[in-house]
Amino acid sequence: MAPVTDGSTALPAAGPAVVAYAKGDLRIEEAPLAAPGPDEAVVEVAYGGICGSDLHYWLHGAAGESILKAPLVLGHEISGRVVRPAADGTGPAAGTAVAVHPATPGPGAARYPADRPNLSPGCTYLGSAARFPHTDGAFSRYVNLPARMLRALPENLDLRTAALIEPASVAWHAVARAGDVAGKTALVIGSGPIGALAVAVLKRAGAARIVAVDMHAKPLEIAAAVGADEVLAAGDADAIAAVEADVVIESSGNHHGLASAIRGAARGGTVVMVGLLPTGPQPVLISLAITRELDLKGSFRFNDEIDDVIAALADGTLHIEPVITHEYPVAEALEAFGVARNSAESGKVLLSFASDR
Numbered sequence: 001m002a003p004v005t006d007g008s009t010a011l012p013a014a015g016p017a018v019v020a021y022a023k024g025d026l027r028i029e030e031a032p033l034a035a036p037g038p039d040e041a042v043v044e045v046a047y048g049g050i051c052g053s054d055l056h057y058w059l060h061g062a063a064g065e066s067i068l069k070a071p072l073v074l075g076h077e078i079s080g081r082v083v084r085p086a087a088d089g090t091g092p093a094a095g096t097a098v099a100v101h102p103a104t105p106g107p108g109a110a111r112y113p114a115d116r117p118n119l120s121p122g123c124t125y126l127g128s129a130a131r132f133p134h135t136d137g138a139f140s141r142y143v144n145l146p147a148r149m150l151r152a153l154p155e156n157l158d159l160r161t162a163a164l165i166e167p168a169s170v171a172w173h174a175v176a177r178a179g180d181v182a183g184k185t186a187l188v189i190g191s192g193p194i195g196a197l198a199v200a201v202l203k204r205a206g207a208a209r210i211v212a213v214d215m216h217a218k219p220l221e222i223a224a225a226v227g228a229d230e231v232l233a234a235g236d237a238d239a240i241a242a243v244e245a246d247v248v249i250e251s252s253g254n255h256h257g258l259a260s261a262i263r264g265a266a267r268g269g270t271v272v273m274v275g276l277l278p279t280g281p282q283p284v285l286i287s288l289a290i291t292r293e294l295d296l297k298g299s300f301r302f303n304d305e306i307d308d309v310i311a312a313l314a315d316g317t318l319h320i321e322p323v324i325t326h327e328y329p330v331a332e333a334l335e336a337f338g339v340a341r342n343s344a345e346s347g348k349v350l351l352s353f354a355s356d357r
Contacts, residue, residue, distance in 0.1 A: 011035065012042060012083060015141025018333045018351070020054075021071045023061030028333050031073065036144040041091050042084035043098060043150070045353040047163035047327075048139050049077035049193075050340040052253075054127065058337055065279055066130040075139030076102035076126040079162035080353075082150070083142070091147025097157075098150040099165040100138065101306050102126035118173075118301040125301075141330070141353045151306060154314040160327075161313065163350055164197070164320050168309045171197035171249075173302035174274040175205060178247040182206035187245035187264045188228070190252030190275055191219035193323055193348045196226055198249045198274070200320045203227030204312060211243050213260065216344040218325075225322035240264045251275040255282045267292045274299040323347045 017031035036042055054074045056063035082096045092098055106122025113119065124130070127137025138145065153162055171194055175181060186207040188195045191214035202210050203226065211230045212223035220231040232239050234257070241263045250261040253275030261271045262285045271294055289296055312318035325347040328336035333351055340349035 012044065012142045015353070016330045017140035018074050018330065019071050020057040020061075020068060020074055022068060023059070026058045026334060026337060028331060031140045033142045034144065036084070036086070037146075038088045039086050039090060039147055040144040041082050041086045041147050041150060043080045043100075043138075043143050043145050044083045045078050045080040045138055045141055045143060046159040047079050048075045048351045048353065049163045049167065050337060050349045050351065051075075051077055051167065052192075054139075055337065055341055057129065059341070063129065064276065066128055068129050068134075069132050070134055072127065072129055072134045073136040073138070073140055074127045075137035075351075076100070076128075077163055077166040078138045079153070079159040079165070080143075081159070086147040088147075091150050092152045096150075097153040097155075097159060097162070099153060099162050099306065099310065100126070100145060101149050101151060101169075102138075102166065103301060104135075104146070104149075116303060118303050139330070139333075139351065139353075151310060153310065157310070157313050160324070160350065161321055164323060164348060165306060165309050165313070167193055167348070168197045168201070168313075168318070168320055169302040169306040170194055170274065170299075171201050172305040172309050174198055174249055174251075174272050174299040175201045176305065177272045177297050177299045178249070178270050181247050183208045184246035185209040185243065185266070186211070187240070187243050187248045187261070188212045188223065189234075189240075189248065189250045189257045189261045189264070190214060191223040191228075191231075192251065192343055194274060195219070195249065195251035196222045196323045196347060197320055198251060199223045199228050200226040200318055200323075202247075202249070204318050207247070211245065213240060213264075218345055219343065219347065222322050222325070222347045226319055234260065237263065245269060248272065249274060253277055255284065258282070259285050262288050262292075262294065265292065265294050268294070270295040270297060272297045272299050324350060326350065327352055
């Protein structure tokens with residue numbers, strides 16, 4: 001059945017989905033579309049970006065402490081088009097190009113600031129096994145999504161670039177955690193997709209000097225393409241320490257990168273930790289952070305920054321296209337995941353879901 005673009009009861013046909021069953025068990029299978037709830041729109045997914053968490057579910061059967069207990073549709077970095085609007089009249093109309101804010105804040109016993117729902121303890125995220133039943137993601141040709149998750153896109157923003165809006169929002173949130181960066185020296189440790197996007201956001205925010213660090217040449221090439229003024233090899237400890245950055249974005253997600261971030265920060269500087277280190281105790285240069293009076297700040301997901309990202313992409317002030325290095329049809333998802341795993345050769349790897357791509 002062809003997808004409808006009005007409010008009738010007909011639903012699109014089943015489409016391919018990317019499903020993680022267990023460690024090393026990733027499948028592409030037909031996923032029938034259930035009847036949407038009254039507040040849900042049916043979205044035809046155009047592109048999906050493969051995130052580190054997607055790779056972890058495939059490679060390890062878990063992402064941190066989120067352990068697969070049942071098959072999980074992966075994916076939360078997506079763009080697409082509404083083919084059937086929510087029946088309750090909320091959200092974008094049929095035919096609207098959209099990006100997706102994949103979080104659903106939830107209740108919990110722990111306190112958190114009301115203006116920071118990303119910290120709500122009961123929060124769920126598309127494509128996450130953090131809770132059971134798991135929250136299926138959107139790596140499927142058709143998906144039912146709450147209308148409140150959808151963000152209408154301006155006509156001048158193509159859906160391919162729009163697949164980067166979610167990770168760019170993570171980077172935007174991290175840079176915002178550092179405060180005003182205009183005129184300052186910034187250091188980015190780890191130049192994978194999030195690090196490269198942080199470089200682009202720093203550039204837009206007016207950082208005077210941006211230095212990117214990575215172990216591999218390809219990520220450094222991408223970082224330079226989106227705004228880094230200098231690039232350094234991760235093993236060059238002396239050069240990193242000599243940067244003396246006012247602001248450091250740590251996006252490598254390992255304790256060696258955090259050590260480099262602390263060493264590369266100027267006295268009185270700020271280190272924002274967006275790379276998620278493994279659970280459990282980690283070796284950290286706390287004595288150096290103390291004697292230099294560094295501000296160490298965590299950064300987790302994002303809130304309304306997604307709207308700022310869309311506006312900046314629409315007006316051309318945020319340049320992120322070079323972060324995309326590969327694109328595969330969903331039928332070749334296994335190959336795509338293999339390429340995404342190789343950070344020495346790839347940036348952001350996209351899956352294309354529409355049948356005419």
